[in-house]
Amino acid sequence: DKIGELGFNPEEIAKLSVGRLNKQGKAFLDQIIRSAVDVDKLDFIVRDTYHTGAEYGYIDVFRLLHTIDVLDENLAVNVGALSALESFIIARIESFRSIYFHRVSRAVQIMLAMAMEKAKDELGLVNFKTPEEYLAFNDYTVWTKLKESEKSKEIIENLEKRKLLKCAFERTFYEKDRTVSRIFEFEEIRNQIRNEIAQKAGVEAEKVIIDVPTLPSVPYRHSVLMEPMEIPVFYKTKDGEKIPKRLSEVSGIFDVLKGFMNIIRVYTEAPYREKVGQAAVEVLGGTPYSAQISF
Template sequence: MKKNYLDIVDPIHDFIRVYDHELNIIDTPIFQRLRRIRQLSGAHLTYPAAQHTRFEHSLGVMHIASQAGQALNEKGIIKSDDIEILRLAGLLHDIGHGPFSHLFEEVIQQKKFSHEDFGKEIILKSEIGDSLSKSGYDKKLITKIAFGDSKLQYMNEIISGALSADMMDYLLRDGYFTGAEHAQIDHKRITQSLDVHKKKLALEKSALYSFESMMHSRYQMFKAVYFHKTVRAAEVMLLEALRLSSDEFGFTSFNIHEYVKLTDEYVLSTLISSKSSKLKRAKQFAEDYQNRKLLKCVFERILTSRTNLGKTKTNELRSSISKKSKIDESEIFVDSSVTPSIPLAPSKNESKHIILITNENGKSTAQEMPISQIPVVSAISGFMNILRIYTHQKNRKKVEIAAKSILGGLK
């Protein structure tokens, strides 16, 4: 009998089973382009093995979403058809990512776009949507669940949020490929312990310590990897190159056919081979990035406020440091890296509670527990906010003295 699936070898999950109708989507050029978008944009210049991409992460999210769906199906909460919808939503949750993943997001946000907007457009209006419809799936419903917009909140939360397949896969995968020892997550315990209460995703209380451990792992990964000062140095350069070339590439024109050509190497090689005088500075950043000639961090401060400094304050700071150091503003870079310590819910609001289910004597009770009351988690709850000033090696001393003089008393 002919098999209707393929088993893909994966270092995180051992084997990821992919069915024929999923393979039809994976084999499309639009999905294959995710192989050319690194999961951690510039982190490989600090952690050389961090070459993994959005492609294998998407397969991993599908796999964990499937395990979560299976656990809920065995508890009689969802139907077996819903497992397939979760798998497809997990597979497609990152389909709209642009080059350099979240860095590209920072550029298009200024035009009020997000990778989710591109993702919705791709699923609904490309061959991927056609493939879904042909296989008998509701592409609109899958799009809504993939991007947290469906009325079934617990389905949204399996894809993104504090108990999501997305976070479980990226922490495990990023930890493995960077070699960071922080991301030790018992994802199988968490998925097996999932439940639903009042249409919201819940967790059996006995798995609370696994949730605590995962939140702590995420916090450590931000400190050690995602916000590492050298990782951010590379990303600040990429960001500058992307901003300077935004008009030239038409990054924000929202043309799907042009958009799907944009991958990490395509953007870098286009910039490096450019003869345009308008792109001279962007080209220099791209070349320096490629040759790992990175900016130097001359000032770093962990802030207690939760807000990103914003464009106005960043520009003011840049201007003040420039005047004091007598170094041109274009040579000074202010980086304000902010993230909530607890991941956002699919609604993009901060996750404030976790629903815990206790099963005793055949009776099930639910308790909505504020995350701030979970000991390990409360210690890290709030926002991680790091302000850094970068410049080129030749200006290092002057900018450092000016930054320390201006920012010395900053809280």
């Protein structure tokens, strides 16, 4: 193959492309692609916030790039760029909260997933055996097939008409660990809560959808030398020596932000929104989404 002819190992290139090379003594190679401050995040946060019109995505990317260095085989940021690094972390949290985890965006994702689940066997959506077969399932092809299938047709038509699932209940909270999100990872627990809400609301269980997106405020692991949710930084002495530090040691903002953002949402169809919201409050506590006021 072409990669081999150029003198490179195709398997190593494949692993490096997703930040999983795990080469002894060269952790920074993976961290360029997959870490707390990697090129992917520096790209998509700026690009996506720009194209969505968000105001918080203005990050001094070049300042960060010029101050990143290798320290004990790990990428580390010079504390001289502390404000740029803090802005980047805050922008990442906001982009997930306001774009990727936005209630309408999640509603569309849920409906599309429901349509694919209903029609996957009929359309063979998961039966591909070669890369070519997988690549044949592009956006247009999958959408057309889902619209033609009797099992998923109604959902796709509702998406086209913007008749989306409605958020009846929402609660956001921050924790230092993943206890809450791990609880909701168990399908039987989600189903139990869903069934209880449906029973109290007097609707069919399938009309209630529990969505629990979770995000570590800092990408979970950056350095092989530090605990999860820490980012290595350094400052230079007058003689050029690099002194390593944890970001939480030099940034009060970062120390406060460390943890997990958990969002619990309950979705349903428009006619059931109010009573499902009230039932969700009884089961989960808080305020129904329809009664919340933004300031």
